[in-house]
Amino acid sequence: MPGRLSWFLFLLIGSLLWNPSNSSASLKTLKPTAPEASPIAVETSNGVYEVEGGRRLDWWSAHNFCDQRFAQLALEPQDEAVTELLQGQVQGPIWVGQRTALLQRAQQRRTHMLPGLVFEVQTATKYARLLVDFPVLAAITVCTHIQWDLATDKVGTIFSYAAPAFTNELQLRGFAAHDGLVHLALVVHGHHSPYLPVFSADGRWHHVCAAWEEQSGQWAFVADGKLQAGSQSLSTAQSLAPGGMFVIGQDQDSLGGGFKKEDAFRGNITNLYVWARMMSLEQLDMARMCEIPKDGLLFGWNRWGLEIEPTLQEVVLPFMCPVPIEECPTWDGGSGTLGSEQCLQLLPFFCHYGTEVYWRLKEVQKTADGEFIIRVNTLANATVLSRNGFQEDPGSLSVLEATSFLGILEQALAAEETPLQPADLLAVLSFLKRVVAVEVRGQDPSGQQEHLSQNFLAVAGLLLEEQTEAQWLEIKEIIRSPMVLVESVNCIAASLSLLLTAKRSNISIQKGPIGIETRSLNLRNSTSSNLLEIPGGPEYIQVPFEEVRRLQGRGLSKVTVINTWFAYSALQHSLGWEGQEGGKVLSQDVSISDERQKYLSTQVGSAIISSTVLVRLQEVSTAVHYHLLYRTQGFSDKLVEPVCAFWNFSSSPEAGGSWSREGCSLIAQYQESVSCFCNHSTSFAILLQVYDVQRSSQEESVLKTLSFIGCGVSFCALITTFILFLAVGLPQSERTTVHKNLILALAAAEALLMFSEWAKAKKVLCMVLTAFLHLFFMAAFTWMLVEGLLLWSKVVAVNRSEDRRMKFYYMIGWGLPVVIVGVTLATSFDGYVGDHHCWLNLRKGVIWAFAGPVLFVLTVNTLILFRVVIVTVSSARQRSRMLSPQHSLERQIGVQIWATVKPVLVLLPVLGLTWLGSMLAHLSMAWAYVSIILNSFQGLYIFLVYAVYNSEVRLAIQRMKEKKKALLFTPRPSSLGVFLRAGPSRRGICDLQNCSQPINHSSSPRNTASWETKKGNSPGPTSSTSAPAPATAPPQRNIVHQGNLGASIPVGISSIMSSEKSMEKRRPRDKEGHKRRPAVELTAFKSSGF
CATH class of the missing domain: 2.60.120.200 (Jelly Rolls)
Incomplete structure (x- = not known):
């Protein structure tokens, strides 16, 4: 019976140590086993792989093993050399890293x-x-x-x-x-x-x-x-x-x-x-x-x-206590396929180093004298710090050992008897990673766990002092960021949550500039506070009340809130190189320069504060609200913009993470502090984006006022032009239709732009307004592109069908903007609108959904204008020689210069080439003013060129006036006989026959003739007071100008659209009988000059 009882007790105790949640787990200990052989390293184009073939660990321990050596648990091998090495060294599945993001940290089993x-x-x-x-x-x-x-x-x-x-x-x-x-x-x-x-x-x-x-x-x-x-x-x-x-x-x-x-x-x-x-x-x-x-x-x-x-x-x-069953990724060397196993299985693994990291780590460790490491190990009478992290495995630590070694390490760092070298700093950081992995017991009657936490904070604070700044810079290729210390402190704070009881619901420790707090929060107690106030100032972080209600809705009655903070003084030196000029600090490109300011750098400008909510030792993501002070010393002559950001540890694992602002927004900004809201919990800070101011607030106000006035004037001018096109009865043609669509799109965009300044305070309205601004400005530019394509078709491909072209033009002019705006909203809805204006977000690159197509349109239209100018100059040269062969060279050069300048001046507004000046606005205030004037007054320019100084519009208005006067002339019946007896005057004959037509040359704005007519003896000008023609002769009709400005200007910068069909019939033929190309016609209607 005693033997049976002993066996039964052995089975009882052994099975209790087994994890009930993992029915397939072995009863072997999860501590690292002794390696059977030294690790084998192989260098490839993707980095250096170190195979730990003789070491078998669970997934979490394998991850920690690589992490303590400043490597990562490798992903599935992509290189053939690594695959062959693994197949030769390892049989069966091996652990590999998670591709998307690191798995959640293993729960501390108690x-x-x-x-x-x-x-x-x-x-x-x-x-x-x-x-x-x-x-x-x-x-x-x-x-x-x-x-x-x-x-x-x-x-x-x-x-x-x-x-x-x-x-x-x-x-x-x-x-x-x-x-x-x-x-x-x-x-x-x-x-x-x-x-x-x-x-x-x-x-x-x-x-x-x-x-x-x-x-x-x-x-x-x-x-x-x-x-x-x-x-x-x-x-x-x-x-x-x-x-x-x-x-x-x-x-x-x-x-x-x-x-x-x-x-x-x-x-x-x-x-x-x-x-x-x-x-x-x-x-x-x-x-x-x-x-x-x-x-x-x-x-x-x-x-x-x-x-x-x-x-x-x-x-x-x-x-x-059990942990949840989790599946972790594996790779089978035999089949070369990915799989998964329960994370607590003991399997081989291999670590991955970046090539630069591996050789820099080798170099740092080779050049170290090891004096500090030897001193610490001598004081501890044990191997606390490892001189060669590649080969030595110091094993796991108990709470008592870790506490004692941390005390010795604090003593050695504070004494400063031995200067700290980069290799020493790496060794200390590796040791701190070992301490984080220490297994925590559920009970701590002697207070060893709290003592360990205090010593850990003390060592971390000493490593962040100003005198270690040079050492951090030396190892930045290896560590990438001292934020690894923040992550370690967060883990230490989480371990304290295991010590909370009903009688002790709060544990708070502060050591120098670093502090941690673990608090048990009763969700059913409305007076239970989740607010953490950082000692020494108004800074705080808390879980909003709405989030507490959400957790209650999940049936939770109690959660654990873990908070940590690093004072600004703790990280300002070691994080200094994070904000160097040209360095990318944020994972999103939020540092965009414009014409008002030039981006210089991004600095960490506040304390770093963390908050984590645990439910049954599992992290639950919750929204947080925090308020932090920021420091702007040293930037008195610069523009400093605070940005709410967090450190994303799972982003860029090879770099240790990166700053990001995803999900964070600025609620309120004060003189030296900001309030932020983030929809998740992690480590937060205020980043300061530093800009060199290119223009003052007064200059900015002048530009804004000028832009507003210009938009208002342009809007009125565009509406007037549109009404004129409809009212005067211009002949229908491709160009009139294109002009109308361009004017409509540009007028709508200008009106919305004026209204946008008042809409930015309302988020939904600002979003809607931004979408319509994007649509109409995009449509304005696509119709400018259509203007260019139409101009090209009149110069190059004159025989294409108008109906087919117009369908294509409508697809470009309205269809393409709708597609661009729709796709942009679908893919970037959350970051569509900018922070301070109702316009596309510059920080997240959404602006390229507008800037990209605009640059394309301007490039195409510039090439079209260049080609048109060449054809126009060539035509002007030929006509100048034909009309005035006896003229001097200077006169011919003048004609050609005018033939070059005039199409550019006429076509600039409809082709949108004035927007090219916006690219130079950041160079000086002069260019900024030029850009504002050209762009905001674009509508006025169109009105002047295509309405006020357009001969056909003026002629149509004159005809309307003449018709109105004719309709007003209605003789009384009693005087009709007298009128007939006296004989009709010239005016009366005109009104009775065709009152809608002009009666003499003076009714036209200009009396011009074609250059063919002027070859012979040109008659003198006819006065409106000349003698009337015989009654039997038909009334003399006005000669309508057809594509020319007269002999003095041989190139017509005008007018093909009003009489395109008649011109086609009259077009002269060459020697072979083919119709000659018409004169180059650049505007919608007949331009009578400026």
């Missing part, structure tokens, strides 16, 4: 020393009774850890509750069936549920819960966090009677007695809890994870709450 009850054999004497005065129970839940003895297949009673009036009030019975499962049944008021399979009969520990409520008779069995069986209508007649006895291991046939051997339990029981309510699955899983819900708790497992029969074996067991 070891509790618990009393256990050993029911070695079935007897009628062994039992344990709960010393609890039970009330009336309308619902009950009982949970316990059970290890079923497989030596018997008889039914055993796990527990029973008997009341004075009725003994079979509540029982949980079960047996190990031949199917390899333990079947359980619940008895309530004598009503027996069926036996159902609940957990495996494998001799291991299982967390089992039985629950029942009176209202519906609902009952359930939950094993290892999963619902296994349940139903309803089990004894709904009455509640469980009060004043009864709860006995473990026996069936009560009388109150507190009447035990029978055949009904006794055989196995082991520990960790039993009773609640006076029916628990949810989430709450039962909390109990399994050693997070015991307090609401309705009647009994919590402890030795003093039990009456134990003297012969019942008692043991104290080291019980390790």
